Amino acid sequence: MKIFSSIQEMAVARALQNGAVGVLPTDTIYGIVARAHDPAAVDKLNLVKRREHKSGTIIAASVEQLYDLGIDARQLQGAATLWPASLSVQVPVTDELDYLARGTGTVAVRVPESAAIRALLEQTGPLFTSSANLPGQPPAANLTEARSYFGDKVDFYVDGGTITGAAPSTIIRFTDDGHTEILRQGAVQVKTEESS
Numbered sequence: 001m002k003i004f005s006s007i008q009e010m011a012v013a014r015a016l017q018n019g020a021v022g023v024l025p026t027d028t029i030y031g032i033v034a035r036a037h038d039p040a041a042v043d044k045l046n047l048v049k050r051r052e053h054k055s056g057t058i059i060a061a062s063v064e065q066l067y068d069l070g071i072d073a074r075q076l077q078g079a080a081t082l083w084p085a086s087l088s089v090q091v092p093v094t095d096e097l098d099y100l101a102r103g104t105g106t107v108a109v110r111v112p113e114s115a116a117i118r119a120l121l122e123q124t125g126p127l128f129t130s131s132a133n134l135p136g137q138p139p140a141a142n143l144t145e146a147r148s149y150f151g152d153k154v155d156f157y158v159d160g161g162t163i164t165g166a167a168p169s170t171i172i173r174f175t176d177d178g179h180t181e182i183l184r185q186g187a188v189q190v191k192t193e194e195s196s
Contacts, residue, residue, distance in 0.1 A: 002156040003143070007116055013123035015156055021045045023132050023146045025160030026059065027112035028086050028168050028187055030132035030140045032154065035124055036060075036069055039099040042128045046102065048153045049130055055101045056130035057088050057108040057169065061121035066109055069126050070097050076109070078174045083111035084118065086187035090173040100128055108171050131168060139168070 004012050007024050015022060019041045021034045032049055034041035036058050045056075060066045063080045067073055075091040088108035093101050100107050112118060121127060132140040133149055140146035142162040170186035182190055 001152045001154065004156060004158045007120050007158050007160075009158075012156070012158060013120055016124045016127065020155035021048060022154055022156040022158065023140070023143075023150065024158035025163060026129060027114040027117050029163055030142075030146055030160070031129040032132050032150070033127045033129045036100060036126040036128040042099055045128060045130070048150055050135055051102070051130065053103050055104050055107045056128050057110065057171075058100065058126050058128055059110055059112050059117065059121060060126040061118045062111060065121065065126050066111075070094060071109060075174075078180075079109075084113045085110070086113055086167075086169045087190070088169045088171045090171060090183060106173075108169075110169055 012022070012024070016033070016035050019035070019038055021032065021041055021044050023030060023032050032045055034045040036042065058066070058069070063076055063083070066076060071091055071093065076089070079089040088110040090106050090108045092106050097107070132146045137149065140149060141164055143157055143159045146157060167187040168184070170182070170188040170190055171184040172190055173181050173183060175181055180190065
């Protein structure tokens with residue numbers, strides 16, 4: 001288990017490319033991450049986090065990366081103009097991506113606001129992520145708390161200092177009749193307005 005001081009260290013991207021699961025500061029809070037293209041790494045993440053039948057969030061450097069992963073372009077039309085931002089959009093996925101959806105049929109996706117995170121994602125491709133905590137526990141605010149949750153069950157940690165007062169991303173979905181439904185109000189304040 002390794003500890004890095006910055007997500008910009010090349011070894012972080014290399015570790016993820018090689019199937020590692022790690023904890024790092026995302027654009028919102030500390031997250032546990034794995035490459036979204038790597039089903040074995042995603043399975044390991046869910047095992048470490050003790051998640052059952054609950055999907056996480058996919059962060060990508062661009063909308064194009066999400067298309068390449070297999071997300072239907074039509075599902076992202078309403079979101080593309082809102083990104084980059086701490087705003088996730090829940091979209092349906094095909095059976096081929098069920099290892100990400102974990103039986104729910106949907107995943108949340110976003111292009112993060114942080115340029116440093118997007119630079120990492122340019123190297124790794126989309127990352128599957130979830131808050132760095134165990135079920136029923138608060139998200140880790142620093143490396144000490146993250147290590148108390150996961151210990152040496154993850155391959156690496158990136159120390160981003162203490163993150164206080166950070167909100168998780170806002171999660172929305174676009175309904176078939178053109179409405180915006182707020183699933184979780186978070187870092188970005190969204191008002192529900194009917195589309196014309």
